[in-house]
Amino acid sequence: MPAFLRQSPRARGSSEPSPLRPVAERRLAAGSIPGNMRSTFRRQDVTFTADGVACGAWLYLPEVPTPPPVIVMAHGLGGVRELRLDAFAERFSGAGYACLVFDYRHFGSSAGEPRQLLSIRRQREDWAAAVRWVRERPEVDGDRVVLWGTSFSGGHVLATAADDPAITAVIAQCPFTDGVASARATSVASSLRILPRALADLVCSALGLRRVMLPLAGPPRSAALMTALDSVAGTVALRPQGVDFRDEVTARIALDLVFSAPGRRARDIACPVLFCVCEHDTVAPAKATLRAARRAPRHEIEGYPCGHFDIYLGDAFERVVAAQIAFLGRQLGTRDTPREKAGVSKQHGERHEH
Secondary structure: OOHHHHOOOOOOOOOOOOOOEOOOOOEOOHHHOOOOOOOOEEEEEEEEEEOOEEEEEEEEEEOOOOOOOEEEEEOOOOOOOOOOHHHHHHHHHHOOOEEEEEOOOOOOOOOOOOOOOOOHHHHHHHHHHHHHHHHOOOOOOOOOEEEEEEOHHHHHHHHHHHHOOOOOEEEEEOOOOOHHHHHHOOOHHHHHHHHHHHHHHHHHHHHOOOOOEEEOEOOOOOOOOEOOOOHHHHHHHOOOOOOOOOOEEEOOHHHHHHOOOHHHHHHHOOOOEEEEEEOOOOOOOHHHHHHHHHHOOOEEEEEEOOOOOHHHOHHHHHHHHHHHHHHHHHHHEOOOOEHHHOOOOOOOOOEEEO
16 A cells, blocks of 8 residues: 555535527436446436536436435546546446536537637536526535536636535545646656747737647657647547547646646635545656645545556445445435434545555
8 A cells, every 4th residue: 555545544607507408318227327326317418607607517306206416527637528428427326326427618519719718717616607507506405516627627626615615515526736846747858848829829919819738648759738648538438439539728727837826725725625646647746635634623534556547447446436426325314324324434544555
């Protein structure tokens, strides 16, 4: 077991709801649901607004007798919901939880110009708008809202929960917590290639000119945001066939990333937080994630001997989604075990290697 997993735990703009638009609906029969998925559910296309801009989303609704708790989900750096978020949402809905899975403004199914504009501030606003939207929906229990984020959005959910004490629980999967730590994992050659593009994009933005773009993933030493050995193969593996995915974002985000440290906000989170940590993470270094996790007053940590991109697929996915559903059961109860009987945790959880 790795040393960092052997340590003992420390004690301790309004949006109006839009009507459901059943453009797409998916149902799974209980007999076809694998593992711990038991409820049937349906998926509907919905929209909500963030600062007047429409955000596209999927709303998963399990077929349960009372409005279920709801998990708000979005992807990481430049990602869209089709990149395996449906796999997680299906498991959660099968366990009896509703899910709202959305695309940020400027990405995927959501509106917003210019396209591929990655703004930390705007994405945090999108999270707040999504939370407001689900709290107003009669189909779900708006008093029990969970935030689920992965990679870059893992940092967003920490900051969002720190600002909203009414959040019930948080799941932060291989989260981005410290821009300096992530920058140190980037080669000097890549940094020197990225900087001129980031500065040029900043100038172009100020002058109203065409934006300068950066690839999300590239080979080592290239001008891309992720250049570890597993970055290109890892991102390609997440893309389903037929999805038109743009592997680029506006370049000036590289300047903002270095100064972003959402892990510092963990100390301000009132609710329980599950941190799912990849031991061999080349994008969001595990040591930085553990430092952030220990700041959270009510944290649990689950460790996985895999890389940043492995956790979305195969055995690593099966292990992490099972741990996340178990965490949800402890905090919210399950279809068969109401929350008042679920033993809601108030202390730090043990660290495990899966």
